[in-house]
Amino acid sequence: MNQPITTSRVSFASNGSRCSGWLTLPKDSGPHPGLVLAHGLGATHDMALSQYEQHFARAGVATLAFDYRHTGESAGVPRQHFSMRRHRQDVGAALDYLRGHHSIDAPRVGLWGTSLGAMHVLRVAGARADLAVVVVQCPIVHGPATLVRSGWRSAIRLTPAILDDILRRIRGAGRRYVPIVGEPGTAAAVTISGAADGWYSTVPPDATFDNRIAAADIVAIAATSAKRRAANIAAPLLVCVSQRETLIDPRHAEEIGHRAAHGVVRHYDGDHFQVYHQPLVADLLADQTRFLQEHLNVQNG
Template sequence: MPHQDIEFDAEGTTIRGWFFPASGTTDKAPTVVMAHGFTAVKEMELDRYAEVFSAHGINVLVYDNRGFGDSDGTPRQEIDPWAQIRDYRHAITYASTLDGVDPQRIGIWGSSYSGGHVLVVGAIDRRVKAVVSQVSLISGYDNYRALVRADFIDGYQTLFDTDRANRFEGKEPATVPVVAANPMDPAALPSADSWTWFTETSKNRAPNWKNEVTVRSLEMMTEYNPIDYIARIAPTPMLLMPAQNDVVAPTIFALRAYEEAREPKKITILPGGHYDAYGPGFEASSSAALDWYLTHL
């Protein structure tokens, strides 16, 4: 499906991405705004979702998060969750100015870290008329403690404190690998399936992905709790899609969060683990999201 390169201003930072126009219509159509999760760039399967949605009459705006991929932003390789949330809102504003977009029918899609972002955006931005959140980060605090071994927590805290002191002295932010072949080595996502997905997907689809993230990004993740917002999404319809056996964003956190959400809501359990949503579970994840948008947009 052909798409257009786009860029927009996010209060001084240029965000770049793609616009997939809705197929089969010359009228104003609903639009889905989507960005990727923890350090991932748009080439890492987001075009496949966009193609599914646009083939069924939905415009799609896909972009790289600030500091990653084709977007501007400094420090590079840094994830500030609240800056990324504001950028979703900037993207909605930009999308609403485009020909062929019905600004009254805007949906948002997020996965993993951005799956948490769309829960927050859906709660605070009433321009959003449908939310889809898959394999979501529900609580940064809980997720961090689920990913990092208990006996490593103090070491990471020392890393946070040292980096903060160094930045105060004017030094560059420290970084750590996103993934490592050995789960015992320091990494932001220390799981075997994270190493496999990021290295294979970047090699095959996204050579501009970098195996690097700032230490400050991990500290900010521990402060970030999208679950605090999930009860406020209603009356906007929300679809939550945890994976059956997710060890990166543990399934149980999403199941508990779903109980706190209010109607209209739906939960669909995806097959496999965290990254299977982009591979063997792609048909399940994309078709469930499409049905949600067709119903509510």
């Protein structure tokens, strides 16, 4: 069995605040191509990212994973504040840090995003011309479609908490929180059947998942879309679509790939959460690695 590749703790500034990061470099001498890994809603570095870091590093691609501001080991108060704008800034700051690292070949750097992290990655990719490649998996790309999939009853159950959180912000009081994920019929941001088990399936025994979101942040997530910006993505783009996607109609992800100038769409027989686990994750990693090695001009691995 291959020995684990060392992952180093790093940090970088995003709009004046500290983001905690984890840098994994291939064992051979650099400079290396690099990839920023952007996680999904409420997820932190501990949740299922190690397998991607290790696999890509063995294939010759360095990775930088990080916790968004206000979450995990990164700075920012109030905690569990999920700002779509700030998280896009974090992705951009991580990209700048990676491109400036002495072990990285700056022209060969790309973005990788999973779930809601794909939304951030796609929006950032549509605004930057310094990317060599973009990869997204089980992507949440259109907020309004997640609202449709969840149903209006779920939105109605959340309305009192959202209004209370807005009033608290106006008064300068503490935020009102609701669960990120819960069982059907509860007042949580995501209540689709099976989602709670899926979320927790990515949490290893030695990690914790802070299952809270500031209630008003749900509105911004539901209103955000990457579809209009997809045509601006100039870099080669691989969209890995779950055919039995749980959280959104998969046709929205397919549209992203078709709108991008150099988009490729691949389908996988799984739901939103099965892509993080064997045997399906092996298929995704193989396809993603081939795509990355081609467009990052990786000679080893």
